[in-house]
Amino acid sequence: xxxxxxxxxxxxxxxxxxxxxxxxxxxxxxxxxxxxxxxxxxxxxxxxxxxxxxxxxxxxxxxxxxxxxxxxxxxxxxxxxxxxxxxxxxxxxxxxxxxxxxxxxxxxxxxxxxxxxxxxxxxxxxxxxxxxxxxxxxxxxxxxxxxxxxxxxxxxxxxxxxxxxxxxxxxxxxxxxxxxxxxxxxxxxxxxxxxxxxxxxxxxx
Amino acid sequence: xxxxxxxxxxxxxxxxxxxxxxxxxxxxxxxxxxxxxxxxxxxxxxxxxxxxxxxxxxxxxxxxxxxxxxxxxxxxxxxxxxxxxxxxxxxxxxxxxxxxxxxxxxxxxxxxxxxxxxxxxxxxxxxxxxxxxxxxxxxxxxxxxxxxxxxxxxxxxxxxxxxxxxxxxxxxxxxxxxxxxxxxxxxxxxxxxxxxxxxxxxxxx
DNA sequence: CCTCCTGATGTCACTTGGTGACATGACCAT
DNA sequence: ATGGTCATGTCACCAAGTGACATCAGGAGG
Numbered sequence: 001x002x003x004x005x006x007x008x009x010x011x012x013x014x015x016x017x018x019x020x021x022x023x024x025x026x027x028x029x030x031x032x033x034x035x036x037x038x039x040x041x042x043x044x045x046x047x048x049x050x051x052x053x054x055x056x057x058x059x060x061x062x063x064x065x066x067x068x069x070x071x072x073x074x075x076x077x078x079x080x081x082x083x084x085x086x087x088x089x090x091x092x093x094x095x096x097x098x099x100x101x102x103x104x105x106x107x108x109x110x111x112x113x114x115x116x117x118x119x120x121x122x123x124x125x126x127x128x129x130x131x132x133x134x135x136x137x138x139x140x141x142x143x144x145x146x147x148x149x150x151x152x153x154x155x156x157x158x159x160x161x162x163x164x165x166x167x168x169x170x171x172x173x174x175x176x177x178x179x180x181x182x183x184x185x186x187x188x189x190x191x192x193x194x195x196x197x198x199x200x201x202x203x204x205x
Numbered sequence: 206x207x208x209x210x211x212x213x214x215x216x217x218x219x220x221x222x223x224x225x226x227x228x229x230x231x232x233x234x235x236x237x238x239x240x241x242x243x244x245x246x247x248x249x250x251x252x253x254x255x256x257x258x259x260x261x262x263x264x265x266x267x268x269x270x271x272x273x274x275x276x277x278x279x280x281x282x283x284x285x286x287x288x289x290x291x292x293x294x295x296x297x298x299x300x301x302x303x304x305x306x307x308x309x310x311x312x313x314x315x316x317x318x319x320x321x322x323x324x325x326x327x328x329x330x331x332x333x334x335x336x337x338x339x340x341x342x343x344x345x346x347x348x349x350x351x352x353x354x355x356x357x358x359x360x361x362x363x364x365x366x367x368x369x370x371x372x373x374x375x376x377x378x379x380x381x382x383x384x385x386x387x388x389x390x391x392x393x394x395x396x397x398x399x400x401x402x403x404x405x406x407x408x409x410x
Numbered sequence: 411c412c413t414c415c416t417g418a419t420g421t422c423a424c425t426t427g428g429t430g431a432c433a434t435g436a437c438c439a440t
Numbered sequence: 441a442t443g444g445t446c447a448t449g450t451c452a453c454c455a456a457g458t459g460a461c462a463t464c465a466g467g468a469g470g
Contacts, residue, residue: 255427420464436448
């Protein structure tokens, strides 16, 4: 690769996160980000389609992991079992780095443009899961409904997980140590609970 | 009100729709729209926050109608019954003007920026429904889950309803006459079917 | 060692979206 | 008529993106 100071992409991502936190999203110009990363604004746009995208760099990795998890589910598993497997994978991946997730989500929630971008990423993820379900032979509209249901659970559980921890939880309130592991099972468990609860709510007549 | 040629807002909406259809969203500048509506670009931005918003003018009306329908549901109805009432209202409103909906959706689906805007509108709608459910005494996460489930059904059913009509349906293929009424019950019925199906899919283990 | 090729970056000019500040002109109430 | 209000026009400006072209490092092959 070129012998330019390496990992311009990573430096841009880091610079963007820092600046979005320091001054907020719309008080940060692309030129600012590029300057902090030691490159030109034009170079920023060669790495990221726009000012928002820099915050969603890892989202395609997440999507691939979820699709892979769904595809690894036994062919005779029910659709929701397969979706649950994907959700477990999501809990595994997202469950690490709770503080990072919290900070990132705070930025996103504070600006409509970023929220829009996040929503379309999740919509694409739902599409990908629906595709995978169809590949297993599930037909419409069930494939879409199952995939979308999975994403509802992901969003709702994740939202509470990164939200204010007014948890009257049995756990200690220590800020970080050991928190990672606890938070991990917690997110995964929250998704499992919410998945079951979604089933109850939608069928209770 | 001012004695400027009236209904600049409506003229801008109409001009935007026309131009987005004629040349596509990104081959249309705000100046173009304003010119066709007989005003200045600056005026466009006094009526609509941005170039996308002009396509979503009626969405707050829709939201209010759905919330009202949900609130009109008997207090002892189950959450999903209340949500179903809101969906019926949605079917009532969206079910008219199928061709308009189809054209509008074609524009939206063809451009990521518009899709993002649509998604956030629907997300806000889900938030509003969840609020209404909480006002009835339903607690989290059930309120969010029920509201989101309702929107899943709305999106999936609506998507098929405006999609390609490769319907091997019993109905005649005449383009519009009588089509409105049939399309109406069709959308509402599709949502009811999908709602039931969502319940089945999520509980089938 | 020299040369050519490639790929990441810089530079520049340009269009477009969007905003703030101020002027204008019609309507309305007094 | 007088002043206030409200929608609009005008102007200047910034920031987001984009296309075209130049540059410069390193690697491959002679």
